[in-house]
Amino acid sequence: xxxxxxxxxxxxxxxxxxxxxxxxxxxxxxxxxxxxxxxxxxxxxxxxxxxxxxxxxxxxxxxxxxxxxxxxxxxxxxxxxxxxxxxxxxxxxxxxxxxxxxxxxxxxxxxxxx
Amino acid sequence: xxxxxxxxxxxxxxxxxxxxxxxxxxxxxxxxxxxxxxxxxxxxxxxxxxxxxxxxxxxxxxxxxxxxxxxxxxxxxxxxxxxxxxxxxxxxxxxxxxxxxxxxxxxxxxxxx
Numbered sequence: 001x002x003x004x005x006x007x008x009x010x011x012x013x014x015x016x017x018x019x020x021x022x023x024x025x026x027x028x029x030x031x032x033x034x035x036x037x038x039x040x041x042x043x044x045x046x047x048x049x050x051x052x053x054x055x056x057x058x059x060x061x062x063x064x065x066x067x068x069x070x071x072x073x074x075x076x077x078x079x080x081x082x083x084x085x086x087x088x089x090x091x092x093x094x095x096x097x098x099x100x101x102x103x104x105x106x107x108x109x110x111x112x113x114x
Numbered sequence: 115x116x117x118x119x120x121x122x123x124x125x126x127x128x129x130x131x132x133x134x135x136x137x138x139x140x141x142x143x144x145x146x147x148x149x150x151x152x153x154x155x156x157x158x159x160x161x162x163x164x165x166x167x168x169x170x171x172x173x174x175x176x177x178x179x180x181x182x183x184x185x186x187x188x189x190x191x192x193x194x195x196x197x198x199x200x201x202x203x204x205x206x207x208x209x210x211x212x213x214x215x216x217x218x219x220x221x222x223x224x225x226x227x
Contacts, residue, residue: 034215043116043204043218044157089157101172102147102216104157 003027004092006105013112019077021108023090026071030092034102035064035075038087047088048075080112117141120205120219128227132193135222139186139207145169146188147208147216148180152201163188192224200226 006023013019025033034049050057050064050073057064063076077084090105117140127133139146148160150173159172163182174180177195182188192199202223206216 036218041220043118043206043220045116045218046215049215101159101162101170103159106156 003103004090004105006090006108008108009106010109011111013080013110015080015082015112015114017080017112019075019080019084019110019112021075021088021090021110022072023074023092023105024070024072025092027092027094027103028071029094030103032093033064033066033073034091034093035062036089036091036104038089038107044089077110080110082112082114085110085112116217116219118205118207118217118219120203120222122222123220124223124225126225126227127195129195129197131195131226132191133195133224135190135192135203135205135224137188137190137205137207137219139188139205140217143207143209143217144186145208145214146182146186147206148174148188148190149204149206149218150201151204151221157204160190195226197226200224 004025035047036044037047038044048059048062052068061078066073087107089107091102093102119138121136144165146163150158160174161180162170166182177193180190202221204221206218208214208216
């Protein structure tokens, strides 16, 4: 059972454009939603994260939009740059407690053309 | 550099063999997580240790085992290897349990031939 569904699988954007990646989750107990960025040959790195008590979080060119009722959240990359070309993963977890695990989406390969 | 060290970077072995993957967490981090990344399954959580104790298990096969030592480094042991075990194995660390920021190592690429 895939608890976090991510789309699209791949995305091509022109430099300066907006990249949008969407995720949907099923488990309403999830209360922490991070996005990770992964470059080839490297491990995932935390980009930005949100908790469900807010609907939006912005850090520089990166924004998470969160819709609790729809159980969806998305990553927006403004003014996309070639250096943003990477694989992006959304994830979800239940913060706290002893049965912790981070559940990842399948990933989106973003290509930003110069 | 995340501060998490994984060795070896690449491992090539044959079916039926046993291998050990090693992870050194960031200085001060008590939690170590192991993940498996493959093209078809994506990033799958395997197991979580906190200060030497197992805290959670995910999709870890019985042929796989892990432990965290008193110096907080961790090892993932994979035995009776099959072709399907070929994947990228990541270790991540964080200071506490829960939905905290995870710092991932660069991974160990395992190829089972």
